[in-house]
Amino acid sequence: xxxxxxxxxxxxxxxxxxxxxxxxxxxxxxxxxxxxxxxxxxxxxxxxxxxxxxxxxxxxxxxxxxxxxxxxxxxxxxxxxxxxxxxxxxxxxxxxxxxxxxxxxxxxxxxxxxxxxxxxxxxxxxxxxxxxxxxxxxxxxxxxxxxxxxxxxxxxxxxxxxxxxxxxxxxxxxxxxxxxxxxxxxxxxxxxxxxxxxxxxxxxxxxxxxxxxxxxxxxxxxxxxxxxxxxxxxxxxxxxxxxxxxxxxxxxxxxxxxxxxxxxxxxxxxxxxxxxxxxxxxxxxxxxxxxxxxxxxxxxxxxxxxxxxxxxxxxxxxx
Amino acid sequence: xxxxxxxxxxxxxxxxxxxxxxxxxxxxxxxxxxxxxxxxxxxxxxxxxxxxxxxxxxxxxxxxxxxxxxxxxxxxxxxxxxxxxxxxxxxxxxxxxxxxxxxxxxxxxxxxxxxxxxxxxxxxxxxxxxxxxxxxxxxxxxxxxxxxxxxxxxxxxxxxxxxxxxxxxxxxxxxxxxxxxxxxxxxxxxxxxxxxxxxxxxxxxxxxxxxxxxxxxxxxxxxxxxxxxxxxxxxxxxxxxxxxxxxxxxxxxxxxxxxxxxxxxxxxxxxxxxxxxxxxxxxxxxxxxxxxxxxxx
Numbered sequence: 126x127x128x129x130x131x132x133x134x135x136x137x138x139x140x141x142x143x144x145x146x147x148x149x150x151x152x153x154x155x156x157x158x159x160x161x162x163x164x165x166x167x168x169x170x171x172x173x174x175x176x177x178x179x180x181x182x183x184x185x186x187x188x189x190x191x192x193x194x195x196x197x198x199x200x201x202x203x204x205x206x207x208x209x210x211x212x213x214x215x216x217x218x219x220x221x222x223x224x225x226x227x228x229x230x231x232x233x234x235x236x237x238x239x240x241x242x243x244x245x246x247x248x249x250x251x252x253x254x255x256x257x258x259x260x261x262x263x264x265x266x267x268x269x270x271x272x273x274x275x276x277x278x279x280x281x282x283x284x285x286x287x288x289x290x291x292x293x294x295x296x297x298x299x300x301x302x303x304x305x306x307x308x309x310x311x312x313x314x315x316x317x318x319x320x321x322x323x324x325x326x327x328x329x330x331x332x333x334x335x336x337x338x339x340x341x342x343x344x345x346x347x348x349x350x351x352x353x354x355x356x357x358x359x360x361x362x363x364x365x366x367x368x369x370x371x372x373x374x375x376x377x378x379x380x381x382x383x384x385x386x387x388x389x390x391x392x393x394x395x396x397x398x399x400x401x402x403x404x405x406x407x408x409x410x411x412x413x414x415x416x417x418x419x420x421x422x423x424x425x426x427x428x429x430x431x432x433x434x435x436x437x438x439x440x441x442x443x444x
Numbered sequence: 445x446x447x448x449x450x451x452x453x454x455x456x457x458x459x460x461x462x463x464x465x466x467x468x469x470x471x472x473x474x475x476x477x478x479x480x481x482x483x484x485x486x487x488x489x490x491x492x493x494x495x496x497x498x499x500x501x502x503x504x505x506x507x508x509x510x511x512x513x514x515x516x517x518x519x520x521x522x523x524x525x526x527x528x529x530x531x532x533x534x535x536x537x538x539x540x541x542x543x544x545x546x547x548x549x550x551x552x553x554x555x556x557x558x559x560x561x562x563x564x565x566x567x568x569x570x571x572x573x574x575x576x577x578x579x580x581x582x583x584x585x586x587x588x589x590x591x592x593x594x595x596x597x598x599x600x601x602x603x604x605x606x607x608x609x610x611x612x613x614x615x616x617x618x619x620x621x622x623x624x625x626x627x628x629x630x631x632x633x634x635x636x637x638x639x640x641x642x643x644x645x646x647x648x649x650x651x652x653x654x655x656x657x658x659x660x661x662x663x664x665x666x667x668x669x670x671x672x673x674x675x676x677x678x679x680x681x682x683x684x685x686x687x688x689x690x691x692x693x694x695x696x697x698x699x700x701x702x703x704x705x706x707x708x709x710x711x712x713x714x715x716x717x718x719x720x721x722x723x724x725x726x727x728x729x730x731x732x733x734x735x736x737x738x739x740x741x
Contacts, residue, residue: 228729
């Protein structure tokens with residue numbers, strides 16, 4: 126592999142890790158902070174991806190589009206759309222707990238996937254949306270435009286991480302953890318349980334939508350394969366559990382580590398004989414499932430376990 | 445008359461058959477939820493596994509799928525026991541949600557193992573063409589009769605097991621109150637093992653029926669998950685009889701919703717069938733989360 130090839134591989138690796146880090150941080154807001162079992166990550170990812178793609182892509186005879194909005198406008202709208210959907214879903218479903226919320230959210234994601242598949246006038250159906258512009262693409266020459274896009278993703282991950290860290294130590298984050306650990310006790314001291322849950326759910330969904338928008342603009346094409354529950358919902362759950370739920374750094378570490386394993390094994394399996402290459406992706410899924418089991422059983426809290434924030438006046442050395 | 449005949453033969457009967465298949469899967473989800481207190485997300489893939497285990501015998505030795513059915517049921521029950529031992533038993537004392545996450549992992553592993561062993565192509569059992577039997581307006585395919593009758597027999601057998609045998613009674617006791625059952629000397633681990641045997645076995649039977657009715661595909665378990673949960677929730681999760689009623693109701697609702705009720709167009713586009721199951725589930729979860737038959741909250 127040439128130096129240029131290797132560096133563009135590293136840039137691609139970093140870009141995807143960043144997108145997954147955002148998904149993990151979003152899920153951590155919902156599950157790590159608030160204990161909301163969202164098994165429909167793909168729904169919010171899809172809303173973000175499709176709204177951004179429709180708003181920013183060129184005119185097409187197949188699907189809705191041709192608004193040609195700049196990403197600076199399309200992405201916030203995509204996030205707002207996912208936030209609105211999450212608000213509606215949250216108002217209806219957040220009274221459900223644990224397994225029930227998981228069933229309802231998986232159902233929402235599936236119904237949305239069916240809608241995207243069937244409503245060709247809106248989403249292009251299985252033919253998808255093509256020619257989604259990637260930021261910096263025409264602005265800079267070859268490896269530098271991709272590097273600039275990676276830089277943008279790193280900045281966005283950093284912003285979301287810092288905000289999530291701030292939230293973790295804030296009264297808002299403490300209230301969420303109290304509700305997560307015992308909603309009855311939190312309600313008894315006057316916390317508005319439903320409102321806190323709804324806020325965490327909406328914010329998490331908006332971060333997931335940002336990841337979806339970034340991914341659509343990165344691949345420049347968006348079809349129904351991009352919102353497969355395996356690659357969005359379940360891989361992100363594995364990442365968060367491996368990294369450590371309730372820990373924002375754990376969320377980022379899990380995303381980077383699992384994505385590194387996922388793509389590095391692709392490099393290895395591509396060297397296998399041809400009849401094994403098609404099967405290799407199933408071996409990878411099998412191993413990812415097994416890794417999840419091992420981490421759950423041996424490191425139940427993940428690689429970076431949850432830590433309560435420093436108390437006011439508490440010195441750093443004591444921890 | 446042709447309209448009525450169409451309604452019965454193209455919507456009502458298929459709905460009943462699909463309902464039987466859903467019921468077989470939903471019983472396991474409901475039983476497992478009652479005993480182990482978690483929603484088993486890998487249950488659809490247990491059905492896929494059953495369908496593929498039968499293929500071993502139909503493809504290699506030319507068995508009839510009906511002959512392969514019991515072997516697939518036993519095979520799936522053994523796999524279910526192994527999965528429980530390896531991936532669910534460590535979390536008996538942990539909150540149920542940890543087992544749900546473990547079941548995500550099992551789901552990924554089961555599906556990828558099936559794709560690895562049998563490939564991703566659509567497969568059929570190759571039963572040949574059998575002409576439907578006609579009774580006046582009715583046109584019934586023999587396989588439809590078999591599926592409904594075998595499902596009915598399995599449900600009756602389950603009923604006799606739960607009400608007449610010591611083990612079945614112990615199972616109901618654990619479902620009502622696991623701690624009370626344990627202190628009264630019931631071997632809870634044995635009850636759990638039999639829950640997996642019954643749940644896994646019935647799921648495999650349902651999976652083989654799907655293969656007999658239509659075709660077998662590695663992703664079919666994922667598509668089944670939503671109607672299965674909807675059926676279990678509708679019947680009151682933790683209630684095996686409710687799951688049977690729920691399965692039939694969801695199967696019928698999905699098929700009947702595509703009937704041309706108000707115009708010449710299907711009322712619900714066939715592509716949106718899963719949305720019917722989902723709507724029923726969400727309405728039930730909000731309006732009556734304990735199910736129609738008072739399951740657990």
